[in-house]
Amino acid sequence: MNGGVLARRVGVVFLCVLSLVACVGLAWWQWQRFENGGTWQNLGYVLQWPLFGLFPAFMFWRLRKLRAQAREERPEPQPAPPTETDKPVVRQDVQRQDADEDPELAAYNRFLAQLNARDQQETR
Missing domain, CATH: 1.20.58 (Methane Monooxygenase Hydroxylase; Chain G, domain 1)
Known part of the structure; x- marks a missing residue:
């Protein structure tokens, strides 16, 4: 001690x-x-x-x-960062479904999809 x-x-x-x-x-x-x-x-x-x-x-x-x-209660060691194949896939049909419900939400989802596509291009 x-x-x-x-x-x-x-x-x-x-x-x-x-x-x-x-x-x-x-x-x-x-x-x-x-x-x-x-x-x-x-x-x-x-x-x-x-x-x-x-x-x-x-x-x-x-x-x-x-x-x-x-x-x-210390947390377990974190796993390795996700690889390119581990990233979630954005489904286009879900975005189209949101567009029918709320136009403002659909615009926000399109913005998020653009940011995601830009992020994926920068990481390659």
Whole structure:
């Protein structure tokens, strides 16, 4: 493992522990206030502060899990680029069928056919 990665992980773990200790301390403070005539809001904070303290550790765990999942789902190597024979054939009957339905669509399809023919001529 790289030294920089190890140092970063140790730093994140330290930050998570520090966050948990600080939030448990704040929960203890809210408990003391509740016991000494505080309100139900103080009791609510007693329950919330530990959750706030655990959140950075949860995020650290979740990010590691998502990174591991992304590594497992890496895409397969791409196949070789298609050759001249692999290119799709433009069917003229489909273009004629579109011309009967919508003249604007037929003009667009003719434009695309011209671009395709020009591209095929340039690649030869």
